[in-house]
Amino acid sequence: MTKNDANRQLLRKSGYKATPSRLAILGVFKKAKKPLSAQEVINALPRSADQATVYRALKSLNEKGILRQIDLRHNHAHYELADLTEHHHLICLACGKIEIVHHCNMEETESRILRSSKHFAEIKQHALEFYGICKSCAARRKKL
Amino acid sequence: MTKNDANRQLLRKSGYKATPSRLAILGVFKKAKKPLSAQEVINALPRSADQATVYRALKSLNEKGILRQIDLRHNHAHYELADLTEHHHLICLACGKIEIVHHCNMEETESRILRSSKHFAEIKQHALEFYGICKSCAARRKKL
DNA sequence: ATTCTAAACGCGAATTATTTGCAAATAATT
DNA sequence: AATTATTTGCAAATAATTCGCGTTTAGAAT
Structure with a gap:
C-alpha cells in the first residue's frame, strides 16, 4: 500500500x-x-x-x-x-465552530520579527487563531 | 487608593x-x-x-x-x-523563554478575513504566537 | 533467517489542570 | 439595617496528561 x-x-x-x-x-x-x-x-x-x-x-x-x-x-x-497548505482558524467563542482562513502571509512577518529580535535565533512555527462569533450564534443572541 | x-x-x-x-x-x-x-x-x-x-x-x-x-x-x-498595547509572544520551544513582539498589524488582516468569511459575524480577539529557539538554547545545542 | 537492542508499547497509577455542588459569607442596593 | 443575588471556600469530581516499568517489536546487524 x-x-x-x-x-x-x-x-x-x-x-x-x-x-x-x-x-x-x-x-x-x-x-x-x-x-x-x-x-x-x-x-x-x-x-x-x-x-x-x-x-x-x-x-x-x-x-x-x-x-x-x-x-x-x-x-x-x-x-x-x-x-x-498554510492556513489558520476562525473559532466561534459561543459554539466552537471552526472556519479555515487562508492567505495571512506570515513568512514575511516572521523574518522581520527575527531580524529585530534580541534573543531569538529561529522561528519554527507560529499559531494564529481568530476568536469571534459566528453568524448563527450572533443571530441567536439577538433574539434573547 | x-x-x-x-x-x-x-x-x-x-x-x-x-x-x-x-x-x-x-x-x-x-x-x-x-x-x-x-x-x-x-x-x-x-x-x-x-x-x-x-x-x-x-x-x-x-x-x-x-x-x-x-x-x-x-x-x-x-x-x-x-x-x-498590542503585542504578541515569541516562545522558545526548548526553554520556554518569552520575548514580546510588537507591530504585527492584525486589525487590517482581521477586517479582510471578516469580509471574506462565509460564517462569521465578528472577530473578538486573536492569538498570534511564534514558537522558535532562543539564541542561548541554539548555542547550547550546537555544543552537543 | 536469526539475533540483538534501542525504541515503543500497554498497563496502571500518579500528576496536573480545571470544574462543580453546596452552604456560608458578603457587596451593592433599598 | 435589611435584602438579595453574587461570590467565596471547601471538598470532591472530572478531565487532561504523564510516568514507571516490565514486555514487545521494528529495524539493524549478523
Whole structure:
C-alpha cells in the first residue's frame, strides 16, 4: 500500500520507528477535516491503542513538525497535519465552530520579527487563531 | 487608593462585584511582566484565595475582555491584562523563554478575513504566537 | 533467517489542570 | 439595617496528561 509507505518513510526520516500505532494515527489525521484532540484520535483509531501511546505519538510528531498543535481554547490540545497548505482558524467563542482562513502571509512577518529580535535565533512555527462569533450564534443572541 | 478605585470601576462596569479577591488578582496582573498561569496567580496573591475562586475569576475576566488568554504550549492556560498595547509572544520551544513582539498589524488582516468569511459575524480577539529557539538554547545545542 | 537492542508499547497509577455542588459569607442596593 | 443575588471556600469530581516499568517489536546487524 503506497500511502502507508509514504508515512513509513516520513517516520523513518524523522528517526522514528514506523509502528502500527503511529501509522494508524497518521491515517486518522489524513482523513480528518478538522484539528483533532487526543481523545478524538483515540476514538477514531481502527484498532485501539493505549492513551499513553497516543499522547506520546502526538507529542513526538509535533516535535518533529509532522503534526502541529492548535489551541482552540477547549482546555486541551488539538493537532493537525503540518503539511496542509498554510492556513489558520476562525473559532466561534459561543459554539466552537471552526472556519479555515487562508492567505495571512506570515513568512514575511516572521523574518522581520527575527531580524529585530534580541534573543531569538529561529522561528519554527507560529499559531494564529481568530476568536469571534459566528453568524448563527450572533443571530441567536439577538433574539434573547 | 486610586488604583483600586479604577479596578473597582472596571469590575462594576462589566457587571461584577468588586470583591477583594478580584481586586487582588487584577493587582497581581498589573505587576506581572509576563503572562501568568492560574497557579502563578495563586502563588502571587498577598492574601490567599481558593483555587476555585481564582479559576472562576480568570474565566470571567477573560470573558469580559479584561484579561486575555495566551497559549504558551505548557498544557495550561496563561493570561495577561488585555489593555496592554498590542503585542504578541515569541516562545522558545526548548526553554520556554518569552520575548514580546510588537507591530504585527492584525486589525487590517482581521477586517479582510471578516469580509471574506462565509460564517462569521465578528472577530473578538486573536492569538498570534511564534514558537522558535532562543539564541542561548541554539548555542547550547550546537555544543552537543 | 536469526539475533540483538534501542525504541515503543500497554498497563496502571500518579500528576496536573480545571470544574462543580453546596452552604456560608458578603457587596451593592433599598 | 435589611435584602438579595453574587461570590467565596471547601471538598470532591472530572478531565487532561504523564510516568514507571516490565514486555514487545521494528529495524539493524549478523
